[in-house]
Amino acid sequence: MLTYIVRRFFIMIPTLLAISLIIFVIIQLPPGDYFESYIAELQSQGESVDTEKIEALRRQYGFDRPIMEQYVFWVWGMLQGDFGYSFEFRLPVSEVVGDRLYLTALVSFVTIVFTWIVSFPIGLYSAVRQYSWGDYTLTFLGFIGLATPNFLLALVLLYIANVFFGTSIGGLMDAQYIDQPWTWPKALSVLEHIWIPVVVIGTSGTAGMIRRLRANLLDELEKQYVVTGRAKGLSPMKLLLKYPFRLSLNFFIADIGSLLPSIISGAAVVEIILSLPTTGPMLLGALRSQDMYLAGSFLMFLAFLTVIGVLISDLALAVLDPRIRLQGGTTR
16 A cells, blocks of 8 residues: 555656646747736726836746746746745735635535535435435436536526525625634624535535436445345345445545545636635636736646545545455456
């Protein structure tokens, strides 16, 4: 096990370097840079442009260097803990992310817990009571959840709250707590507002997990070891939870690779509609304005979480399912 982990960590180094190169190239593909976009914006507003100051900033942050030198400058800074400077926000990247990272992690984590709490019992019931009225009803609701885009559900909830209740459900806290230090009233305000984005973002994920859990569990329930367990007199609940349910969870564990980055990146479209102060709108804005250091550093962080998540899922799968081995070869 230890040898496998060490080998995977050594594989991560060239993987992350390749990802960083791809991210850098994609960000550099659009013509120009942030400063050219900034100059064009000022000129469209009829404001004067201090070209000397712009050129000084371009030299300071290496934008006048060749592309490969800019890439090395960026990667070397990240290795030293310097994620660069956000030109749009005029702050270091670490300060721009700040509370947005914590709020995104909170929303996504609560959404994941909500999804699992709802998915597990419904998926179990649908598999055990296959073709019952309850199964048909839950299947119908699951298909509706899969077919309804999250942003559409967010718009519907905004409309209902505004028309029928005369209130706005946008944001993650009351207006007076925005950009203020964390206090108990601010935390309580976040808890009051968080359930709307959790329900909106978690709807499609819940529906998808119910369908996958039901399909995997039905497949396991048809296998011979379940028939043998029943013949030996095991109680139905013990037999269900100890063997078929455990083995049907493999896809939940395999999803950890995409789960960790999703906790940080969030659902950008829903976050924009609900005016959430999270990282999704921030990343989208950085990509649109070509704020290279902010967008590139954030994407690299997501890539790092993905690589770590895949390693964790591989190790967890080997522990959960004894049929899975970390090394190839046959066992005699």
